[in-house]
Amino acid sequence: MNERSLLRAMRETALTLLQDIEQGLERCNLSGGRAACTRSLLIDGYVFHAEATISGVLINPALPDGFDNTPLDARSDQHRQRWLMRPFIETVCWFGTGGREAEERRVQMLLRQHMPAHAVADLEQHIAECRQR
Numbered sequence: 001m002n003e004r005s006l007l008r009a010m011r012e013t014a015l016t017l018l019q020d021i022e023q024g025l026e027r028c029n030l031s032g033g034r035a036a037c038t039r040s041l042l043i044d045g046y047v048f049h050a051e052a053t054i055s056g057v058l059i060n061p062a063l064p065d066g067f068d069n070t071p072l073d074a075r076s077d078q079h080r081q082r083w084l085m086r087p088f089i090e091t092v093c094w095f096g097t098g099g100r101e102a103e104e105r106r107v108q109m110l111l112r113q114h115m116p117a118h119a120v121a122d123l124e125q126h127i128a129e130c131r132q133r
Contacts, residue, residue: 019078022079039051039052041058046082058089060091
């Protein structure tokens with residue numbers, strides 16, 4: 001094997017390792033309750049962590065850090081290959097079976113999207129009022 005072939009093989013190995021690390025980090029982004037019902041799914045040669053798929057649409061997938069607020073041109077080529085034009089659904093349960101943990105996840109999601117502090121306070125007040133009712 002010549003030096004060029006060896007370097008190409010090393011690059012492919014490194015890219016695969018980085019992809020595995022990125023997917024592991026995505027899984028770490030899931031909260032405890034959600035992680036328990038998440039499984040690894042192979043779609044189009046990529047591994048995703050999600051509760052399920054319906055007709056190829058990921059349901060409650062583990063998303064990369066900064067997914068909601070990272071400009072497209074700041075994302076890696078590998079990230080764009082995996083996520084660009086990939087449909088997914090995130091479900092939100094405010095009350096009932098999800099309980100307080102689901103409410104906390106929703107507030108945290110809004111905070112990740114740079115929701116202004118006064119809006120978060122309004123949201124928390126709204127939740128408290130709904131509980132009283």
